[in-house]
Amino acid sequence: MANQPVLIRAASLVKRYGRRTVVDGISLSVNAGEVLAVIGPNGAGKSTTLDLILRLRTPDEGTVEYAESHLRRRIGVQLQSTPLFPGFTALENMRLAAAFHRLRLRDAELLRRLAACGLADEAKTDAARLSGGQQKRLAIAMALVHDPKLLFLDEPTAALDPRARREVRELIGSLAEGGTSVVFTSHEMEEVHRLADRIVFIGAGRILAEGTPESLLDAYHAPDLEQLYLRLTAG
Amino acid sequence: MFAVFRTLLIGQFRDAHTLFWTILLPFALLIGLGLYFDEPGYAERLLAGVVAVNILFGPGMVTPFQVMTLRNRGVFKLLRAASLPTSAFIAASALARTALSLVVGACLVAASAVGFGVKPTIPGLALMLFALLLGSVCFTAVGFITGNLARNGSDTSMISNLVCLPMLFASEAFYSLEHAPQWVKIASLLHPFSHFVDLLSAAVHGSRQADTWASAAALAGFTAVCLAVAAATFRWDQEGVRFRFLVKD
Secondary structure (H helix, E strand, O other), rough: OOOOOOOEEEEEEEEEEOOOEEEEEEEEEEOOOOOEEEEEEOOOOOOHHHHHHOOOOOOOHHHHOOOOOOHHEEEEEEOOOOOOOOEEHHHHHHHHHHHHOOOOHHHHHHHHHHHHOOOOOOOEEEHHHHHHHHHHHHHHHHOOOOOOOOOEEEEOOOOOOHHHHHHHHHHHHHHOOOEEEEEOOOOHHHHHHHOOOOOEEEOOEEEEEEEHHHHHHHHHHOOHHHHHHHHHOOO | OOHHHHHHHHHOOOOOOHHHHHHHHHHHHHHHHHOOOOOOOOHHHHHOOOOOOOHHHHHHHHHHHHHHHHHOOOOOHHHHOOOOOOOHHHHHHHHHHHHHHHHHHHHHHHHHHHHHHHOOOOOHHHHHHHHHHHHHHHHHHHHHHHHHHHOHHHHHHHHHHHHHHHHHHOOOOOOOOOOOOOHHHHHHHHHHHOOOOHHHHHHHHHHOHHHHHHHHHHHHHHHHHHHHHHHOOOOHHHHHHHHOOOOOO
């Protein structure tokens, strides 16, 4: 993965809200074809860092460079809040997602994409009535509607039961195998270890550690990522 | 943009708030008050008032909840990462609500004609259409201001009531302010709803052309101000909320 081309390079990012420095000099890159996990405690600056990388916010200091000028339109984003449009069916949510990316996709194509995320039978179901796992998969399906090169997932398995978590993990795994770069945040260390090619630990707005799961466990002599997480965030 | 407009338009008919505030309540007011106050000339005032209230409650009071919900769910943020400009989404959403308001307005006019014999002239209907379009834009902007300031459902409810109910009571939507205290008469000039009601009244039973143009100009002026304030207070997400001192943290 180290030799893969860099898609996004962020250098010395700083973001303040009033007197509070939420991101304090973070530099990281997102490489093509990799699965990058960004982890850290709540309030560590993970979401803000991702917002800066996605150019959803403007940093107070630092730069974000995209390898390709059109990359921004090839990024898919799945947010934590699901469903995005309650009161609309899964298919209607997909229609809106397609419209957001100015795509004219027929319902047959949208249904095919729902089926790829295991939601073929739920197309006409109100998104608010889907199970937690189904809502997450719908959010991912919406993020994939324009065949993105890079996918950002914000806690894709949060608040899901073990079966639903496995379904989402399998979906992420299949996307990665298909060549889609994935950046995700998570509090599930087992999931991070299974899925991530590289991990970035963020704490108090700074990068505490970065590397492959094995290299980090080796460097910190930790038995597993959970112990490593606890050690890094103990201060 | 058309796909967004069509989907949101259809979705409105499944929204309980929209069904109540924009469809059921106006007809209930029209029929209830029309049957209760059986006085000569009141039916015309009532039609103008109910059509105006339809716009106040629809764009003015339902829109804030939609704006707040969309922002808190991250839809506006998501739009920043997409190709469709946020302004296009907002315009499609506003158009969907305006389309519904126009349909309901037409049905109210028809119901008033059948039930109470109110028959606006063709120029009157044209003026009513103009007023509805301008009023829709104005109160959609008011709705956005409310939604922009609110952080959650409670805030939205409180702020939209604080904004809309005084406008309703300090207007001639359902009663004359002829015998109202002077301060109420002055207050009625200082908000857009009063001028909107006046414009609709002129459409229903005519008035002096000078008065009609004055009401239209006042409403247009308020619309411009409200649009500017809505744009200035718009936030992509909760971290961007301005005027925090007005909203409990």
